[in-house]
Amino acid sequence: MITREKIGGIIGTAIFMILLFLILLFSVFTLSFPPEELEGIPVMFGTTEDAFGIVEPPITEITPAPSPEIPPYSPAEPLITQTTEPTIDVEAQREEERRRAQLEAERRAREEAERRRKEEEARKREINRQMSGLFGESSESRGNTEGEGTQGVSTGNATQGSPSGNGGIGSYDLGGRSLGSGGLIQPRYTVNDYGTVVVNITVDPAGNVIHTEIGRGTNTPSATLREEALRAARSTKFNAINSANNQQGTITYRFNLN
Template sequence: MDRDKIKGIAGTVIFHALLLVMLIFLALRTPLPLPEEAGVEVNLGYSDEGMGEIQPRELAMGEAIPAPSQPAVSNEDIVTEDTEEVPAIQPVSKEKPAEVVKTEPRPAVKPEPKPEPQPVVNQNAMFKGMKGSSSQGGNQGTTGKPGDQGKPTGDPNAQGYDGSGGAGGGVSFSLEGRTRRQIPPPPNTFRDRGTVVVTIYVNRAGEVTRISAPARGSTTSNAELIRLAKDAAMKARFSAKEDAPEEQMGTITYIFELN
């Protein structure tokens, strides 16, 4: 920092210091002596009450100031009456509350449940379990006439007599874009009835790769029927489809019925 700036700063500090000292001793000092307090002029008078605009003469020495007059006290006896007629209070009659008649609630009548209609089952589309030997020898069918009822393209172990032929009269399947090559029926060793729906997963070659049961639509939880349906479903084969998903899902429905 050059010397001129130092001199300028020093001069500025000294100037402001002197200015502050002058303000303290000249402008901020209280003037002495202090001025006396000023009063308020009051009118001359000899009483606390008066009226008019004319100043009266001064009272002579010894002249008494008239005392204010006191009201005269009457000597008559004041008769007061302590008793006072009070109107008689009539008793208020309370109205009796109306009696509430309690009615016992009637028990709610529960509507009788409607019986669920029993599903009508096509007897010709059922697997027959534990079937006995026929008394008609080589005759088979339901028409009551001699002969072997059925179709030339049918399965000799099938129990259905209506349709276009083929295996599994009690079997139906759902698999989009495929036809069945083989859906073997379960063996007739079961001793219960019901419907088992098996979910199947088929590869592009038409083979069943995995299954799960019972699926939606099943009407039984019998372990024997479910096992027979699952074993039969794993042996099912369908037509190949190259543009199908790697694993296509479908269902096979097995209907079991006793004689």
């Protein structure tokens, strides 16, 4: 049975709880924000590793440098882009160097060939000039055909412009041995050139020339004169001797323009 004392106790307890809740609501549960300048825990890291004294030096405020302003993008301005990455092709560079070296070698070869051609033409002009002055003024003529000048051929060796001749004149040296019945075979003189050709010969006991080669003392670069001298030397016969050994000597051919 509920008595008046119990009802009074319940009401008193309820009022006390309400008051306690109000007190807690406005005192304990009210958030208090600390002042802005006291936020965090200040820590002084200092500016040097070692120092002495009791007076704190003034703090120097560091003002950050202003960042550069970036102009706004304009669609009319072209974009700077890189589509390919430059690389160094070593093999291509080497190939280009080889090509340049080959071109330079070909150019030098052409220049050398041109120089030799000009020297050959100058030499031939000088020969013609000397030949034209051998027999007096160039206005005089000698021959049995037509034209002006002195008629002759490159194979002649006469001093009066003979239209024929017996080729170059030769001499030999074979340690006292004599020539055979055919004598010293003369080379054919079919080119407009001159010079001396020395032929080294090897002769067997029967008198046959079994080996020939161009020897020291040759002063003409003409391949035709050299070949003709070698051919004539191989065709020459010497006297037979009673020996088992081969003999070496020389035949000298002098080709003269007359």
